[in-house]
Amino acid sequence: MKLYYATGTCSLSPHIVAKEAGIVFETEKVDTRKTPHVTENGLDYTTVNPNHYVPALRLDDGSVLTEGAAIVQYLADLKPESGLAPAAGTVERSRLQSWLNFIASELHKMYSPWLFHPEYGTQAQDVARAKIAERLASVERHLAENGPFLLGEDFTAADAYLFTIVGWSPYTKVDLAAFPILRDFMARVGARPAVQAAMRAEGMRVAA
Ligand SMILES: N[C@@H](CCC(=O)N[C@@H](CS)C(=O)NCC(=O)O)C(=O)O
Known part of the structure; x- marks a missing residue:
C-alpha cells in the first residue's frame, strides 16, 4: 500500500x-x-x-x-x-462516521480552502472563522461531557482527523483560547508516540 x-x-x-x-x-x-x-x-x-x-x-x-x-x-x-474504529454495523461505528462526517464538512471544509487563500477576502474569512468557532464550541461541550476522546475513553480515527484539522488553527488565525478542553485534547493527542x-x-x- x-x-x-x-x-x-x-x-x-x-x-x-x-x-x-x-x-x-x-x-x-x-x-x-x-x-x-x-x-x-x-x-x-x-x-x-x-x-x-x-x-x-x-x-x-x-x-x-x-x-x-x-x-x-x-x-x-x-x-x-x-480499536481505531468500532466494528461495522454497531451504533458506535455510526457515531465514528458521524464525527468523521462532521469534521470533514463542518470543520475541514471551513478551514480549507477559505482560511488558506487570502484572495477570498477578509469578509469571507471572518464568516468562516465565526462558523468554525461555533463548531469548536460544540466539540468543546462534547469533550467536556463525553471525553477525553470523541468516542469516549478510547482514541479513534476521528480523533486523528480532529487533531489534524484543528492543528491548522495557529496558521489560520483561529483562536482556541475559549476552548481549554480542546486545547488539552490537542496537547494530549500531540504527545502520542504514533502521532x-x-x-x-x-x-x-x-x-x-
Ligand atoms: N474531500 C477530500 C478533500 C481533501 C482535501 O481538501 N485535500 C487538500 C489538502 S487538506 C488538497 O489536497 N488540496 C489541494 C487541491 O485540492 O488541489 C477529503 O476529505 O479527502
Missing part, C-alpha cells in the same frame, strides 16, 4: 491512523502547490486522483481509495484490534 500525502495537510490523519495501527506502507509526497500536482517521483498526480487532492491510498491490487474519512476507516479495519512518528515522517516539527 502507498499513501499519497502532502506535509501537514489532511493526509496527516490517515498517516496517524496507520502509525497507531502499526500498518507499514510506502508514502509518496505530492507537491500540491504545482499545477498539475506532481509527486516526488515525478508522477502527474491527476493520474492517481483525478480530483487532484490528497490523501489517496494505493491498495495492493493497484486500485486507489480516496477521501480521508473512507481511508481512515479502511486502515482501521485492517487492524480491528487497534509524533507520523508528523516526523512528514517532516513536521514536533513539540518537545
Whole structure:
C-alpha cells in the first residue's frame, strides 16, 4: 500500500491512523502547490486522483481509495484490534462516521480552502472563522461531557482527523483560547508516540 500525502495537510490523519495501527506502507509526497500536482517521483498526480487532492491510498491490487474519512476507516479495519474504529454495523461505528462526517464538512471544509487563500477576502474569512468557532464550541461541550476522546475513553480515527484539522488553527488565525478542553485534547493527542512518528515522517516539527 502507498499513501499519497502532502506535509501537514489532511493526509496527516490517515498517516496517524496507520502509525497507531502499526500498518507499514510506502508514502509518496505530492507537491500540491504545482499545477498539475506532481509527486516526488515525478508522477502527474491527476493520474492517481483525478480530483487532484490528497490523501489517496494505493491498495495492493493497484486500485486507489480516496477521501480521508473512507481511508481512515479502511486502515482501521485492517487492524480491528487497534480499536481505531468500532466494528461495522454497531451504533458506535455510526457515531465514528458521524464525527468523521462532521469534521470533514463542518470543520475541514471551513478551514480549507477559505482560511488558506487570502484572495477570498477578509469578509469571507471572518464568516468562516465565526462558523468554525461555533463548531469548536460544540466539540468543546462534547469533550467536556463525553471525553477525553470523541468516542469516549478510547482514541479513534476521528480523533486523528480532529487533531489534524484543528492543528491548522495557529496558521489560520483561529483562536482556541475559549476552548481549554480542546486545547488539552490537542496537547494530549500531540504527545502520542504514533502521532509524533507520523508528523516526523512528514517532516513536521514536533513539540518537545
Ligand atoms: N474531500 C477530500 C478533500 C481533501 C482535501 O481538501 N485535500 C487538500 C489538502 S487538506 C488538497 O489536497 N488540496 C489541494 C487541491 O485540492 O488541489 C477529503 O476529505 O479527502
